[in-house]
Amino acid sequence: MSTPLRVAAFVAALAAAFALAWGGGRVVGPIDTETVAHEGATAHGGAGSATESHGGHDSAVADASGLTARADGFTLVLAERTPAAGRTRLDFQVLTSSGRPLLDYTRQHEKDLHLVVVRRDLTGFQHVHPTLDRATGTWSVDVRLTAGVWRVIADFTPESWDGITLADDVAVAGDFSPRALPSDDRSATVETPEGTYAVTLEGDTAPGASTVLTTRVELDGRPVTDLEPYLGAFGHLVAIRAGDLGYLHVHPEEGAPGPGIDFATGFPTPGTYRLFLDFQHRGVVHTAAFTVESGGAPGSTDEPDDEHAGGGDHDH
Structure with missing residues (x-):
């Protein structure tokens, strides 16, 4: 093959490789990046949630949130990861992407921040409202914990942002006997x-x-x-x-x-x-x-139709 042909073939191969890499990058997406909420949003839907039309109830259902301690540029930092059993105080901060404590919130349901504390077997539920020390950016609240691993869930809306839910675990020492949840019980x-x-x-x-x-x-x-x-x-x-x-x-x-x-x-x-x-x-x-x-198909209740159940009322 002549030199001009070799050069042309090399350029063509390089272009093809670049196109493949570009396409692959678009399919795979960036690595270790976060979804960032747009400033100016006011919906209280949580990170990654979809806007719902509560009148028609036919829009997309939001994903569950509170699966990580860091999302949308905000981080939940617990001061103590192994608190003592009994009545104890939880201290924590919500940090912005710059590492500074978040101080400005949009109030939701009369509070700047709602904290849910629940044991991992879904017992011991507590919905509490910490107080913020604005000098240090530290939230504090008293809770009562038994032995086991507890999930600490912070639900809040930074000023001019969407609602955010962050969560992390604390471990309480002692004898732990998990409780089984009852079956479908309404x-x-x-x-x-x-x-x-x-x-x-x-x-x-x-x-x-x-x-x-x-x-x-x-x-x-x-x-x-x-x-x-x-x-x-x-x-x-x-x-x-x-x-x-x-x-x-x-x-x-x-x-x-x-x-x-x-x-x-x-x-x-x-x-x-x-x-x-x-x-x-x-x-x-x-x-x-x-x-x-x-379970079951969207919009159904897994209940048999009356005509197939022999008529009569049935529970929803």
Whole structure:
């Protein structure tokens, strides 16, 4: 082959290699990069979430968040990773991409930051609200921990950003006996000195579909119609996926003060979810817990049709 032909062949091969590398780079994508929320956004949907139309409930369902301690340029830093059992104080900071503590937040449900602390077997749930020392950028709150590994989930909205959920684990020394979750259980009782609250959960829990879940509260068999506002709503619902402890954003909808409380959400994947309802009545905040098995086709409930079930009512 002559020299000009060799040069032409080399140039052609080089161009082909460059094109292949460019195409491969576009398919594979960059490595070790983060998705960054756009400034100016105001939706409280969490990192990587999709905007939902709560009226039609037919838009994309947001992925579970709170799977890492670092996302969208923000990092959750716990001061103590092995706290003592019993009543203890949690201190932590939320750092920006520059390494400085985040000080400016957009208030959601009357608080700048909501902290959920739950043991990895999904027991011991606590929804608390730390206080911020603006001089050091450190949040602090007292919690009660038993032996085991606990997930610390911080839900907040930086000023002019989307909502962010970050989470990390702390390990508490001692004898640990994990508790098995009950099977799909959509009723709960809360015993109090004033009586027994019976709380039920209804709604479509199929994966991949936006839905409205309705909780209903009764006290000693009578519907509760005088629920009190708690953090700006008549109830707050937290949903956590068993296994990876993915955190779902659940939005309370406006309505009457009981007995029903509606929440807009969606279950992104099949699996077991633990749901915790906080409601306030007669000046006291109570928590009811449910277990949901999400499975089947989107928009279905895994229930047989009446004509195939021999008629009659069936549970939702």
